[in-house]
Amino acid sequence: MDFLQFILTLDSTLRLSTVLLLACLAGLFSERSGIVDIGLEGKMLISAFVAAAIAYETGSVWMGLAAGMLASLIFAMIHGVASIIYRGDQIISGVALNFLASGLTVVVGDALYRQGGQTPTLAGSARFSEITLPFADALRDVPILGPIYSELISGHKPLVYVAFLAVPLVWWVLFRTRFGLRLRAVGENPSSVDTAGVSVVGMRFKALLITGLLCGIAGAYLSTSQAAGFGKEMTAGRGYIALAALIFAKWRPLHAMGACLLFGLLEAVSNLYPNIDVFGLFTIPVQFTQTLPYILTVIILGGFIGRAMPPNAIGQPYVKER
Amino acid sequence: MNELPRWADVVLVPLINIALAFIVAGLVVLAIGQNPIDMVYFMVKGALGSTSSIGYTLYYTTNFIFTGLAFAVAMNAKLFNIGGEGQAAIGGLGAALVLLAIDWPHWTLALPAAIIGASVFGAGWAAIPAYLQAKRGSHIVITTIMFNFIGAAILGYLLNGLLKKPGQQVPESRSFSEGAHLPNFHEMLQPFGIAFNKSAPANISFFLAIGAAILVWLLIWRSRIGYEIRAFGNSPGATLYAGISSVRVTIIAMLISGALAGMMAINVVMGEQERLIKDFVEGAGFMGIAVSLMGRNHPFGIVLAAFLFGMLNQGGFELMWEMPEISREMVLVIQALIIIFTGALVNMTRDPIEKIFLRLHKKGAA
Numbered sequence: 001m002d003f004l005q006f007i008l009t010l011d012s013t014l015r016l017s018t019v020l021l022l023a024c025l026a027g028l029f030s031e032r033s034g035i036v037d038i039g040l041e042g043k044m045l046i047s048a049f050v051a052a053a054i055a056y057e058t059g060s061v062w063m064g065l066a067a068g069m070l071a072s073l074i075f076a077m078i079h080g081v082a083s084i085i086y087r088g089d090q091i092i093s094g095v096a097l098n099f100l101a102s103g104l105t106v107v108v109g110d111a112l113y114r115q116g117g118q119t120p121t122l123a124g125s126a127r128f129s130e131i132t133l134p135f136a137d138a139l140r141d142v143p144i145l146g147p148i149y150s151e152l153i154s155g156h157k158p159l160v161y162v163a164f165l166a167v168p169l170v171w172w173v174l175f176r177t178r179f180g181l182r183l184r185a186v187g188e189n190p191s192s193v194d195t196a197g198v199s200v201v202g203m204r205f206k207a208l209l210i211t212g213l214l215c216g217i218a219g220a221y222l223s224t225s226q227a228a229g230f231g232k233e234m235t236a237g238r239g240y241i242a243l244a245a246l247i248f249a250k251w252r253p254l255h256a257m258g259a260c261l262l263f264g265l266l267e268a269v270s271n272l273y274p275n276i277d278v279f280g281l282f283t284i285p286v287q288f289t290q291t292l293p294y295i296l297t298v299i300i301l302g303g304f305i306g307r308a309m310p311p312n313a314i315g316q317p318y319v320k321e322r
Numbered sequence: 323m324n325e326l327p328r329w330a331d332v333v334l335v336p337l338i339n340i341a342l343a344f345i346v347a348g349l350v351v352l353a354i355g356q357n358p359i360d361m362v363y364f365m366v367k368g369a370l371g372s373t374s375s376i377g378y379t380l381y382y383t384t385n386f387i388f389t390g391l392a393f394a395v396a397m398n399a400k401l402f403n404i405g406g407e408g409q410a411a412i413g414g415l416g417a418a419l420v421l422l423a424i425d426w427p428h429w430t431l432a433l434p435a436a437i438i439g440a441s442v443f444g445a446g447w448a449a450i451p452a453y454l455q456a457k458r459g460s461h462i463v464i465t466t467i468m469f470n471f472i473g474a475a476i477l478g479y480l481l482n483g484l485l486k487k488p489g490q491q492v493p494e495s496r497s498f499s500e501g502a503h504l505p506n507f508h509e510m511l512q513p514f515g516i517a518f519n520k521s522a523p524a525n526i527s528f529f530l531a532i533g534a535a536i537l538v539w540l541l542i543w544r545s546r547i548g549y550e551i552r553a554f555g556n557s558p559g560a561t562l563y564a565g566i567s568s569v570r571v572t573i574i575a576m577l578i579s580g581a582l583a584g585m586m587a588i589n590v591v592m593g594e595q596e597r598l599i600k601d602f603v604e605g606a607g608f609m610g611i612a613v614s615l616m617g618r619n620h621p622f623g624i625v626l627a628a629f630l631f632g633m634l635n636q637g638g639f640e641l642m643w644e645m646p647e648i649s650r651e652m653v654l655v656i657q658a659l660i661i662i663f664t665g666a667l668v669n670m671t672r673d674p675i676e677k678i679f680l681r682l683h684k685k686g687a688a
Contacts, residue, residue: 038404038463082666086673091402091463093666095611096658103654104350110649111354117649240467247464285483291475294468298450301460301468310461 007147009268014156015226016271017264018163019044019218023242024249024256025163025170026214030076031251032174033207034187034313038094039079040215041239042101047072047219049105052119052230053112055126061224064126068223069216075101076212077205084204087317098239106232117232119223128157128225157225159217166214170253183207187311190318200318218242244297251311263293326676336616336664338671343659350655356648361641368640369633375640377507377522382606383625383632384524384589387531389610390617390624391538392583397619398542399575400555405451405466406583407607408473409444413584414591415477416443418485418495418598421591426501433504433526436592437585444584445577447473452576456569462576470607481600495598504593527589531628534582535621541578542621551575583607612657615665631657 023040030037047068055064075097082088106117113119136154139146174180186193186203194200222238223230245263249255269276270289277283326335348358369379389406396403403409420439426432451465481493506525508518542548554561554571561568590602613631617623638653663671 036463038467078662082662086667086669088666088669091404092611092615092661095404095608096661096666099608099612099654099658099661103651103656103658106651107350107649107655108354110651111356111647117651237471240471243464244468285479287475287479287482291472294471298454298460298465298468298472301465302454302458303460 003144004147004151007151009265009272011152012268012272013261013265014152014160015264016267017260018160019222019226019238020242020245020260020263021163021167021257022159022214022218022221023239024245024260025166025253026211026218027243027246028170028174028251028253028256029183029207029214030211031246031314032187032311033183033204034190034311034316034318035079035083035204035208036090036094036315037079037211038091038243039075039097039239040242041235041237042094042098043072043075043212043215044219044222044239045098045101045105045233045235046075047216048223048234049101049109049119049219049230051216051220052122052223053109055122055224056120056229059124059126061122061126061128064224065217065220068220069213072216072219073209073212076208076215080205080208083317084201084208087319090315090317102233105230109230109232117230119230122224122228126224127228128159128221130155131158131161157221159221159225162217163221164257167253167257174253179206184311187313190313194318194320200320204318241293244293247310248293248297248300250309266290266292326672326679330675330679332618335668335672335675336618338675339663339668340616340660342671343656343663346659346663347652347656351648351652354648356645361645361648361652364641364644365634365637367637368644369637371640372519373507373517374519374522375636377519377524378636378639379629379632380507380524380528381522381589381594381632382635383628384528384531385586385606386609386613386628386631387535387625388582388586388589389606390613390628391534391610391621392579392581392586392607393610393614394617394619394621394624395538395542395551395582396575396579397614398548398555399551399571400558401452401455401572401575401579402463403448403451403466403576403579403583404463404611405448405469405473405580405607406586406610407603407605408466408470409447409580409583410586410603410607411470411473411477412447413440413444413580414587414598414602415480416440416446416584417587417591418498419443421498421502422485422495422598425499428501429504432498432502433588433592436502436588437530440584440587440591441581442584444587445581448576448580448583449573452573452580455576456572474601477598478600481598485598487597493600497597498592502592503596504588506593523594525589525593527593530585530588532625534585535625538582539621547571547574583610609657612661612665615661 023044027037027040050071051064051068054067055061079093079097082093083090109117109119133154136150140150182193182198182203186200190200222234241263245256245259248259266289270286274286275283351358351361369375392406393403416439417436420435451462451469454460454465455462485495487496504525508520511518550566550571586606591598609631613624613627616627634653634656638650641648642650
């Protein structure tokens with residue numbers, strides 16, 4: 001593998017990690033507030049569809065993005081009403097919303113466009129275009145650093161930069177603001193937050209609001225940046241990989257970036273080099289590379305490498321004492 | 323705080339929730355410009371209108387009974403086994419390995435062997451998450467989701483390599499021997515002079531599923547381990563003081579659950595496909611969650627719910643021909659709405675009904 005090929009693999013890694021990272025940060029807010037979110041997949045899927053459909057109809061990718069975020073937000077709020085207000089089972093609610101997204105996107109998409117659930121191909125202003133950072137072209141011929149800057153760092157869709165810039169922002173919000181402190185507290189010990197006079201219900205809804213918006217960006221990225229339109233089941237389990245990354249990262253934003261980059265790298269490698277030949281001794285099948293994120297997550301969960309401790313109050317509805 | 327009479331709890335609340343789910347589904351149909359009444363008519367006709375449709379409905383019902391029971395057994399121990407999908411896939415692998423191993427002379431020999439293969443592999447696939455939950459405290463929801471993906475990858479790998487029928491591109495195994503053919507409803511009913519569609523896939527596994535439902539009932543409500551499972555589900559602390567091992571209960575409940583999920587493969591792999599194909603589970607594992615929820619984790623309720631979901635599934639296929647404007651995925655929407663209303667939002671209808679009954683009760687007392 002030569003240097004340029006290596007750079008191109010990393011470039012592909014960045015693009016593939018973006019969806020995972022946005023969804024993973026989305027899940028981070030929900031889970032840190034004590035709400036399990038199996039429904040990342042469904043929220044991304046509905047957003048991917050709505051974003052593609054609206055971008056196609058209006059010709060504006062920004063309208064698409066906004067609509068996708070709204071759709072994902074509605075799903076997050078249904079999850080909130082079920083699990084916060086009506087103390088329903090959060091896993092059941094998440095599973096159901098995933099089903100609902102799988103069904104609705106195809107039913108509505110097929111009724112609108114008659115293409116088996118696909119949206120028409122997006123072109124021009126209905127898609128995000130690449131951003132070329134300053135001097136990218138001028139520096140292209142500089143050895144080593146030139147390709148790194150102009151291929152790897154420059155030339156991505158805007159949402160790629162949004163995702164990676166969100167990481168320090170999320171870290172700051174979570175660990176350096178009053179909101180973040182309360183958010184973490186509500187996931188660890190909601191009654192203490194309640195005693196301090198902060199509304200548990202309010203905090204959890206705020207967390208789900210952020211989850212919905214971030215998942216919406218992730219979904220819109222899939223259909224308007226990574227691909228040129230919506231395809232049936234296009235999230236293809238990425239919501240679950242993001243969930244795995246969240247556990248892998250032990251619910252911390254900077255580690256989440258690391259986990260998503262690792263899982264993105266595995267996806268890039270399995271796309272570019274399906275069957276890897278190891279010194280002619282044996283081949284690593286593509287299924288193994290694709291499954292490695294799940295295997296690693298199970299190992300981490302089993303506590304064989306470090307220990308993943310979820311927020312203490314996760315999954316439990318909060319009932320105020322009377 | 324259970325203020326509801328039993329009939330209201332078991333019948334009234336679920337019925338209202340299902341009605342709500344259908345109303346919302348009807349609104350979706352209206353929104354895409356179609357007539358919901360027509361849709362229901364064609365779906366019911368498509369599910370029950372002929373022996374062929376009944377055969378398909380019962381075939382799907384069989385799948386859902388198995389996966390529903392699988393979920394329910396674990397749920398009675400408050401273990402959320404979301405891994406039915408993977409356990410069924412690996413169960414199919416187990417059944418297929420047994421059926422491919424030798425040329426079976428007759429199905430009466432092949433069936434018990436395949437049952438052992440499917441259930442042992444299904445249970446084995448549930449065993450690792452069960453162990454991790456019991457011994458290492460890893461959350462079973464997450465590990466079973468991960469195992470769904472790992473199981474699908476193993477099946478995909480084997481069907482693209484070792485198990486692939488030579489000389490073809492499709493990832494599927496060679497067909498099982500003639501002797502492994504399970505009698506279908508046509509063959510079973512013919513001696514009694516009842517005509518049943520020849521090509522409908524419903525087969526003897528349906529009775530296997532009913533038998534499994536009865537066994538699960540006996541197990542959960544009439545056996546010592548069943549008592550332990552329920553006690554552990556309701557109060558892990560109390561079982562600890564009663565000297566019941568949480569590790570033992572967790573692992574046994576999950577093994578039974580995985581075995582039942584694996585048995586679903588008997589119906590599909592052995593009964594219908596007669597070879598191992600990729601993705602044969604087709605979401606039935608996940609659907610088991612909905613079936614079990616609707617059936618309130620009780621075998622009797624699960625059989626009824628499985629029949630409703632079987633009808634929906636088959637009706638949805640027929641809908642493609644009668645109303646091509648409505649995509650087949652409408653079934654998923656209806657099923658999702660049923661889960662939302664009967665599962666996640668159950669308290670939305672329960673709370674007000676409870677209040678009404680409380681008021682009635684007070685009036686009666688005064």
